[in-house]
Each structure stands twice: as structure tokens, then as C-alpha cells.
Amino acid sequence: MKVLYKLETFEGPLDLLLHLIEKAEIDIYDIPVSTITDQYLEYVAQMQELELEVTTEFLVMAATLLSIKSKMLLPKPPPIEPEWEDFETEEEDPRAELVRQLLEYRKYKQAAEQLRDKEYSRSLVYSREPADLTPYAPQVQENPVKGLHVADLLLAFQKALKRQAARQSIATIRRDEISVKDRIAEIVRLLRGREDRTVMFSRLIDEKASREEIVVTFLAILELMKRRVIVCYQHGRFDDIVIQGREEGWTGNDLDIQADEVDY
16 A cells, blocks of 8 residues: 655655654664665655656755665775875765755754744733733832921921021011910910811911011920820921811810910
């Protein structure tokens, strides 16, 4: 029973030769050229019988195989003794070039098969476009200001003094002075006049405030904080200080009484 090979199965004469060698389980380094040549010529003859177009590459390979076969069948000439002892001659195997081509072709064919397998494996993977996962990331916001201390008020006081000095205003002596008790009463009235009982620190000290007014205002705030009438805090680092009245300090006339008790 004859085996019919279709032309589209092989990519060229080397592909056909490699297929014949692997099918017959022949050592590629010791090819029986006579057997392989007969099988190769049989395949080319079947192509011609089916009126298939035989490419030049297949015909060239057929001629090469016949040439190698004839060289293998011819008797070898007797060895010629070299004229010099150090000179050695060794006749090259007629199959050497064909074996080199087959090994090179097999190497690239195996590499192509590996790439084809990787392409197939990758084609089975379906990926989606990258999505924004920011909303799902945990957002831990650490409060940079965990508590307002006297040092923070002192820093704000120093900034207020620097702004006052930067204006380079001419100091004038005035007889009208404001006491800490009066300043406390003003702050209390200002807080009572607001629904949320809060006022910003910058609201108490404007750009026209003198050094004496700044000092008295700080003393009044410190006194109110000491008596636990107000609480001061910041929403963020270096933000304006918020002054807020405490809930327990806003019953009756307690603030007025406490303000009267201040002696400065």
C-alpha cells in the first residue's frame, strides 16, 4: 500500500526529508541515502501523477540526493600516502552538507512549534481593559494635628507680632486701654451673638490691632481656656484657629461672673 503525501503538508524538500527520517526512525547523522532517495523520488513521482506542480526546490533536492547516492555507491580510491608525515587527509562524507542543513532546519522548526504553542495558549486568555481601583483602596487619613497646645497659640502670637512689626507703623501713646476682663466680655458677647458659638482667631485680631490689643486678646483666650469656657482647635496644619464655646459653660450668667472674677 502506497502512502500518498500531499504537497501542502510539507513546506519544502527539507521538511519532507526530515519527515521521512523521523518516520523511519533513522539516525540523522547516519542517513541511508539509498533508501531515503527512493522514498523521496517516489513522492515526487506521485506528485507528477496527480498533475501537481512540482517546485524547483523539490527537483533540486532530488538531483542532490541522486548525486550523494552515486558518490556513496562508487568505490573509494585507494588512500594516497602523504609526502609529509605531519600532513593528514580525510575525505569528507558526501552526506555532511545535507546533514548540516537538516539539523539547522530541525532547530528552527522546533522553535516555530514552540512559538505556535505559546500563541495558542495566549489566544485562550481573555483580558479586560485596566479599571480604576482607586475607590476600593483603603483611605486612611491621619490627623496631622491631634491636639492644640499652648505652644500653638504662642506660635500664632509670634506670627501676629511679626505682621505687626512688618507694617512699620508709628507707635502712638494712647490713654485708652483695654483690660483683660473687658476683652473677655467682648469675646463672650461675640460668641453669644453667633448661632454655632464659634469665631475664628483672625476675626479677633485685625491688621490694625496694636501690640497691646494682641497681648490682651491672647491673655483673654488663655483665661477662658483655663476656666474651660472655650475650646480651641484647628481643621488642618497651619490653618486658622477656631474658638468655640463649651456647652457646659453657657448656662445663665456664668460667663459674666467668670469675667468679673478676672483681675488684670
